[in-house]
Amino acid sequence: MRLEQNATLSVAPMMDWTDRHCRYLHRQLSRHALLYTEMVTAPALVRGGALHLLDYDPAEHPVALQLGGSDPAELAAAARLGAAAGYDEINLNCGCPSDRVQSGTFGAVLMRNAGLVADCVAAMRAAVGVPVTVKCRIGVDEQDPEHVLPEFLARIVAAGCERVTIHARKAWLQGLSPKENRDIPPLDYDLVMRMKGLFPNLHISINGGVATLDEAARLLDSGLDGVMIGRAAYHQPADILSAADTRIFGKSDPERSAEDAVLAMLPYIEAHLSAGGRLHQVTRHMLGLFAGRPGARAWRRMLSEGAVVDGAGPELVQAALAQVTALAPDRKAV
Incomplete structure (x- = not known):
């Protein structure tokens, strides 16, 4: 199966949750869903030499490495380390709203600088042979997502990004905690659907608020290319992943209970x-x-x-x- 097909259903990168033990468990329930690491910062790998953060079990494949950073050269170096470690995809985090991430000038704050994100994507693409993808929000703070998101997507597509996951909520960088940013800003699925119309050749996965496999199937039927599930896949992993290979991927393998x-x-x-x-x-x-x-x-x-x-x-x-x-x-x- 090609990686973009695995991305039809994926489990979101979640700090302190989707470590290698979590991913190994999820792989026991679904053979085909794309799994993501929790975010690993490029400085930790390149400057800190924390290569243990890249540890994983081969059984986790297909598995993607999510990187945090904003320096194109450093991200390229981190992407090379990830590709050398055997990761199937390198993903750039443009959606995390935590204060710690903002202080490093990456995560959701990058929604304010589409040009820099494009430079990062281009540098990573030039450095590795595996796909380079982006996970983003629809906008931050006072931005108008109707204008910001199309421009952001156009810039990263021009830089060579062929697959993006959009968390269908704004992030408020001041005034809301990371937890509140996962719940309080309203979801705008329709906007993400419109982006698929504007960028028909871009593989778009939607993230945010999806709690059941039925909801995921409906979103896929609406024309989106993929669905990424976070908290529900963690808190009820069997409910989400046990039937995914048959219902989402159309495989005849017996479900794993x-x-x-x-x-x-x-x-x-x-x-x-x-x-x-x-x-x-x-x-x-x-x-x-x-x-x-x-x-x-x-x-x-x-x-x-x-x-x-x-x-x-x-x-x-x-x-x-x-x-x-x-x-x-x-x-x-x-």
Whole structure:
């Protein structure tokens, strides 16, 4: 499958959430959805030498590296490091509104400087052979998205960007927290739809507020090329990803249940612990696997309380799973 097809459904890059353990879990549920790293800053890689931030498991493919930065040369160098590490795509963050990101002159503040973003895209494109993409907002602060967004897209397309993900909300750089910026500014799906009409050859994915696979399917049916799901994919990963390969990608592979994912995670957990890791570093991403099902509360409680205890291992995960399966006799036995 070509990467742009994988991008039909993707899981959003989310700081402190979509680390490599989270991505490995998501890959157990969907073979085809495109996964993204949490944002890695170009200075951390190029100046700080923090190459451990590029660690991932080969099973995560297809997986994209999201970079934060605003210096074209530094972003090009970081993109080269990402491509050398084997990432399938390099994505530039033009949407994060946090104060820390603004102080580095990147993230959503870049919506104010389309020319600089175009220079960054061009430099990254010249540096690597993998696709270079952009994730952006519809605008920031007092900007009029109807005017700003078309100009922004035209500039990055001219620089060689062939795929963009648009978070269909403004970002308010002052006065709203990053959390509030994910909820308070109103969604404008219609504007994103109009951008597809203006840029028919640009692969456009929409992000923001999509909570179910049904909603994703409706947006794809409306003519958009892709849907990126964030919080729902994290908090209810099985609800979003288990049926994605059949419903979104049209594959005949059997769906992977939450139980299947837990069993697939056990060898991974063993390897992580053997390498000196802690159980909670993995299981914190698994708490929502059984959301809405009988036994979900017991599953969450056992993992939340037990995984932080010294010496906790896979047997805790198996015991928590037994709490769920005991209450669901109609489900596949595990």
